[in-house]
Amino acid sequence: xxxSSSISIEMIHWLAALVVLLPLFGSTIWFxxxxxxxxxxxxxxxxxxxxxxxxxxxxxxxELNEPILVNFxxxxxxxxxSLVDFSFRLDPLSLMLGLIVTxxxxxxxxxxxxxxxxxxxxxxxxxxxxxxxxxxxxxxxSDSLPAIFLGWEGVGLCSYLLISFWFKEEANASAGKKAFIxxxxxxxxxxxAMFCLYKAFGQLSVQEILAALKSSSLSPxxxxxxxxxxxxxxxxxAGKSAQIPLFVWLPDAMAGPTPVSALIHAATMVTAGVYLAxxxxxxxxxxAGSLEILAYIGAATAFFAATVAVFQNDIKKVLAYSTISQxxxxxxxxxxxxxxxxxxxxxTHAFFKALLFLGAGSVIHGLHHEQDMxxxxxxxxxxxxxxxxxxxxxxxxxxxxPLSGFVSKDAVMSVAKDSxxxxxxxxxxxxxxxTAFYMGRLWVMTFFxxxxxxxxxxxxxxxxxxxxxxxxxxxxxxGLINWPHFLGGGEWLGHYFSKVVTENVSTSEHGLGxxxxxxxxxxxxxxxxxxxxxxxxxxxFKSSAFEIFRKKYYVDEIYDFVFVRNLRRLGExxxxxxxxxxxxxxxNGSARWAQNVGERLRRLxxxxxxxxxxxxxxxxxxxxxxxxxxx
Amino acid sequence: MSFSIAHxxxxxxxxxxxGASGFLIRKNAISMLICLELMLNAVNIxxxxxxxxxxxxxxxxxxxxxxxxxxxxTAIALAIILNLFRLRRSIRLDDATVxxx
Numbered sequence: 001x002x003x004s005s006s007i008s009i010e011m012i013h014w015l016a017a018l019v020v021l022l023p024l025f026g027s028t029i030w031f032x033x034x035x036x037x038x039x040x041x042x043x044x045x046x047x048x049x050x051x052x053x054x055x056x057x058x059x060x061x062x063e064l065n066e067p068i069l070v071n072f073x074x075x076x077x078x079x080x081x082s083l084v085d086f087s088f089r090l091d092p093l094s095l096m097l098g099l100i101v102t103x104x105x106x107x108x109x110x111x112x113x114x115x116x117x118x119x120x121x122x123x124x125x126x127x128x129x130x131x132x133x134x135x136x137x138x139x140x141x142s143d144s145l146p147a148i149f150l151g152w153e154g155v156g157l158c159s160y161l162l163i164s165f166w167f168k169e170e171a172n173a174s175a176g177k178k179a180f181i182x183x184x185x186x187x188x189x190x191x192x193a194m195f196c197l198y199k200a201f202g203q204l205s206v207q208e209i210l211a212a213l214k215s216s217s218l219s220p221x222x223x224x225x226x227x228x229x230x231x232x233x234x235x236x237x238a239g240k241s242a243q244i245p246l247f248v249w250l251p252d253a254m255a256g257p258t259p260v261s262a263l264i265h266a267a268t269m270v271t272a273g274v275y276l277a278x279x280x281x282x283x284x285x286x287x288a289g290s291l292e293i294l295a296y297i298g299a300a301t302a303f304f305a306a307t308v309a310v311f312q313n314d315i316k317k318v319l320a321y322s323t324i325s326q327x328x329x330x331x332x333x334x335x336x337x338x339x340x341x342x343x344x345x346x347x348t349h350a351f352f353k354a355l356l357f358l359g360a361g362s363v364i365h366g367l368h369h370e371q372d373m374x375x376x377x378x379x380x381x382x383x384x385x386x387x388x389x390x391x392x393x394x395x396x397x398x399x400x401x402p403l404s405g406f407v408s409k410d411a412v413m414s415v416a417k418d419s420x421x422x423x424x425x426x427x428x429x430x431x432x433x434x435t436a437f438y439m440g441r442l443w444v445m446t447f448f449x450x451x452x453x454x455x456x457x458x459x460x461x462x463x464x465x466x467x468x469x470x471x472x473x474x475x476x477x478x479g480l481i482n483w484p485h486f487l488g489g490g491e492w493l494g495h496y497f498s499k500v501v502t503e504n505v506s507t508s509e510h511g512l513g514x515x516x517x518x519x520x521x522x523x524x525x526x527x528x529x530x531x532x533x534x535x536x537x538x539x540x541f542k543s544s545a546f547e548i549f550r551k552k553y554y555v556d557e558i559y560d561f562v563f564v565r566n567l568r569r570l571g572e573x574x575x576x577x578x579x580x581x582x583x584x585x586x587x588n589g590s591a592r593w594a595q596n597v598g599e600r601l602r603r604l605x606x607x608x609x610x611x612x613x614x615x616x617x618x619x620x621x622x623x624x625x626x627x628x629x630x631x
Numbered sequence: 632m633s634f635s636i637a638h639x640x641x642x643x644x645x646x647x648x649x650g651a652s653g654f655l656i657r658k659n660a661i662s663m664l665i666c667l668e669l670m671l672n673a674v675n676i677x678x679x680x681x682x683x684x685x686x687x688x689x690x691x692x693x694x695x696x697x698x699x700x701x702x703x704x705t706a707i708a709l710a711i712i713l714n715l716f717r718l719r720r721s722i723r724l725d726d727a728t729v730x731x732x
Contacts, residue, residue, distance in 0.1 A: 606728065613654065
């Protein structure tokens with residue numbers, strides 16, 4: 001495989017190592033170095049430690065023609081055989097996502113240096129962000145499941161640290177905890193999957209497991225284990241990618257700084273579940289049932305999250321539910337055996353959702369940390385750059401041609417339409433309409449009408465607007481990487497991925513009618529939103545029938561009632577009855593007994609030398625009599 | 632008239648019991664010290680008697696050892712009693728019960 005690449009194998013090693021080591025190195029420095037370097041240099045160098053890896057990934061991306069395994073060293077050796085290698089698998093899937101993570105990551109680092117300006121945790125923030133990039137690269141590049149798990153946990157940790165970044169407020173800290181704990185449930189599924197795969201194949205390397213799947217006929221026992229592994233992976237992916245039933249953490253995760261929401265909770269980390277499902281696709285194909293589960297989970301999540309998003313007033317909450325909804329689209333596409341469509345949507349979503357989040361961040365920054373959309377409005381004139389870039393983002397996600405969101409969403413919707421599953425088709429199309437509507441609502445409520453806030457709004461500083469413009473550009477042209485045949489494109493991404501994923505070949509024709517219907521739906525939804533909210537005065541849908549959406553289907557309340565309270569009750573039982581009652585009781589009881597005995601024996605110590613002596617002699621006499629008798 | 636070993640051991644026993652009971656009964660530290668010497672010397676006499684019985688000098692050698700140790704011990708004991716008197720203005724051991732539990 002070396003023959004096909006034009007750079008030497010050592011060079012590949014060095015570049016791949018650089019990509020993970022530089023952010024890791026950076027993460028150990030910035031939190032203490034801000035004092036000595038100052039904000040400006042921490043911002044520049046912190047960005048460089050992600051931008052240089054981005055260049056390295058670009059080189060690898062353009063120079064590698066074949067998938068390659070870069071082996072560094074053996075991590076865990078059992079019986080003289082290396083079980084876990086520290087190795088990277090560089091193939092189209094991982095390189096593409098690597099580009100997104102480091103590329104969008106670099107942009108968000110630049111943005112952060114403007115957004116976090118003057119924050120006392122500036123250095124700490126860059127440390128965490130660098131650590132996140134390191135973990136994410138480990139997650140997507142590692143070949144061995146434990147190494148992937150290392151990255152998987154690493155991004156979870158960074159997510160926790162960054163959600164509760166402003167930890168002095170109770171709400172932020174508990175949002176971080178919630179994200180961490182809900183993710184643990186998903187990690188449990190991942191671990192189970194890992195155990196099952198090890199039991200079935202005796203390997204932990206993804207490449208070798210997939211090779212074993214392809215080459216040999218599997219015994220029934222192995223098949224059963226793979227199906228359990230698939231279920232575990234579905235749970236793990238649902239946890240990380242915020243799908244039903246584990247999506248509850250993502251809306252709360254908006255407590256973190258906005259660049260974090262853009263990088264971790266929209267563009268990269270939450271797509272890890274989709275990535276994993278693509279990476280282990282042969283395993284899922286073997287278990288068609290788990291693919292069905294993925295598809296239905298995805299479609300249901302997409303729809304329900306979209307219905308909730310329509311009724312949120314917090315600008316970041318709208319975007320959070322929108323992210324959950326779009327991730328549902330990706331899951332649905334993966335479940336319907338269309339990983340290219342899922343990946344394509346993942347990439348364009350990374351661009352336009354990062355753009356939307358950063359635009360929202362710019363608005364929040366401009367309004368001095370006001371997030372309530374009912375207190376915004378009329379910002380079109382005051383923040384022109386933010387307005388125009390956000391407009392592109394909104395149009396992209398709504399699916400207006402020729403923006404990137406249009407083509408990628410169209411690919412996903414075609415997949416749904418081909419599936420001939422009525423429920424999924426309904427969910428997919430209804431979600432598309434709702435998406436356009438709530439994004440229109442967000443756009444109109446923020447930028448049109450009268451200003452309803454208190455603070456004087458101002459445009460954001462140059463680093464932030466620069467990033468917005470770059471991302472807006474990417475959101476426009478991002479669709480070109482997989483421009484569909486029926487619009488005269490080459491579907492480059494599909495060809496690029498054809499070696500590593502299996503595609504369910506589309507059968508239906510892309511008629512002009514359906515295209516017009518989709519675009520028309522988006523335009524109508526946007527128009528409806530504009531018509532309803534252009535003169536927004538604090539009035540929204542008043543009917544109590546919508547209360548269920550406003551309360552997010554009471555999912556948090558149900559979980560609280562079913563799980564949280566019972567767990568707390570169990571905890572209190574363990575604490576008060578088992579620990580304080582039984583365990584402490586035993587310990588304290590034996591201590592008290594020893595004390596009582598000691599209290600009695602104490603009297604023997606009179607302090608009178610002669611008493612001691614008398615007792616000694618009595619003892620001596622007893623001994624003497626004893627030996628005499630015994631003779 | 633010759634003494635048998637039994638006679639001498641009886642005398643030793645008598646002396647030892649005298650010393651031991653004195654050590655238990657007397658409260659004055661000096662008296663207790665004297666009783667202690669009495670016990671030691673009872674043992675010394677028996678040692679010399681045993682040495683003669685076996686016809687060798689090991690008993691005599693042990694006697695010298697004991698008397699030396701006893702001298703050292705007495706010196707230390709007297710020093711302790713002196714300090715006790717300085718502290719308490721009394722050498723009654725009833726008063727020295729700091730180690731009472």
